[in-house]
Amino acid sequence: MTTDQDIRYVHGYSARETERLYDQAGSVKDLIHSDTAYPVGSVILEAGCGVGAQTLTLAQNSPAAKFISIDWSEDSLALARDLIHRKQISNVDFIHADIFDLPLDEKCVDHLFVCHLLEHLVDPVVGLLTLQKHLKKGGSITVFEGDHGSCYFHPETKEAVQAWNCLIEVQKRFGANSLIGRELFPLMKASGFRNIRIVPKMLYIDQSSPELRESFVKKTIIPMVEGVKAQSLSLGLIDEGIWQKGIEDLHRTQTDEGGVFCYTFFKGTAIR
Numbered sequence: 001m002t003t004d005q006d007i008r009y010v011h012g013y014s015a016r017e018t019e020r021l022y023d024q025a026g027s028v029k030d031l032i033h034s035d036t037a038y039p040v041g042s043v044i045l046e047a048g049c050g051v052g053a054q055t056l057t058l059a060q061n062s063p064a065a066k067f068i069s070i071d072w073s074e075d076s077l078a079l080a081r082d083l084i085h086r087k088q089i090s091n092v093d094f095i096h097a098d099i100f101d102l103p104l105d106e107k108c109v110d111h112l113f114v115c116h117l118l119e120h121l122v123d124p125v126v127g128l129l130t131l132q133k134h135l136k137k138g139g140s141i142t143v144f145e146g147d148h149g150s151c152y153f154h155p156e157t158k159e160a161v162q163a164w165n166c167l168i169e170v171q172k173r174f175g176a177n178s179l180i181g182r183e184l185f186p187l188m189k190a191s192g193f194r195n196i197r198i199v200p201k202m203l204y205i206d207q208s209s210p211e212l213r214e215s216f217v218k219k220t221i222i223p224m225v226e227g228v229k230a231q232s233l234s235l236g237l238i239d240e241g242i243w244q245k246g247i248e249d250l251h252r253t254q255t256d257e258g259g260v261f262c263y264t265f266f267k268g269t270a271i272r
């Protein structure tokens with residue numbers, strides 16, 4: 001069944017997307033979490049927790065903090081709950097809600113954690129302002145987002161670049177922005193946060209890191225591109241032969257001996 005959320009969320013909620021989110025979280029776990037931990041007794045609102053791929057690490061890294069993790073997809077939340085239960089973690093409460101209409105009081109949390117969410121919002125500043133209402137004065141926000149314009153690879157063929165650009169364009173037509181990483185500073189500033197600090201986090205992958213080739217390039221990035229095939233063809237962004245060759249060429253970045261893949265995420269922190 002196609003729901004309103006499927007239409008508004010470019011990656012959808014398939015089993016393959018669920019697997020991709022877990023692979024993505026695993027391969028960039030250190031980039032996201034190595035410098036994030038929360039004090040004893042603090043309350044953190046995780047917005048758009050999805051299948052709990054970040055929730056697990058957040059809760060494990062800060063066992064004496066309490067997490068309120070929300071998403072508007074019931075199916076994703078069911079998977080997140082199951083994961084947290086299996087890992088015997090008890091410091092997470094899940095809430096099924098839209099971030100724009102949260103059943104939470106104003107100024108009730110100490111920290112906000114937002115990962116791979118802003119890129120999907122039509123107006124990320126309104127999203128940040130809405131979330132900020134629930135943050136106590138002096139509380140912090142951590143945002144982690146990618147930027148598909150930061151991606152380059154070897155070998156680079158024009159077909160591979162065309163297929164990659166379909167991902168950016170399809171997301172744009174959904175009203176979202178996959179080039180959002182570079183905009184974190186202005187977005188957080190426009191949302192009234194102070195002490196904003198943005199750190200680029202680059203992932204460079206070659207033959208010497210076979211696990212990352214497998215988990216990030218093969219299982220995260222290429223499936224993400226493959227996920228917009230139907231939309232790319234139906235929108236006439238690319239023809240099927242070029243698409244096929246583009247995907248094959250993207251795979252060469254992780255199968256060729258000299259294949260290389262580079263991508264930069266951006267992590268922003270700030271205070272209300």
Ligand SMILES: C[S@@+](CC[C@H](N)C(=O)[O-])C[C@H]1O[C@@H](n2cnc3c(N)ncnc32)[C@H](O)[C@@H]1O
Binds near residue numbers: 073
């Ligand atoms: C790319 S996933 C990221 C999930 C998780 N943060 C992670 O990094 O693995 C984005 C999630 O945001 C959720 N989402 C998007 N818009 C939302 C909204 N307005 N309210 C609640 N959840 C939303 C989607 O359902 C999806 O689970």
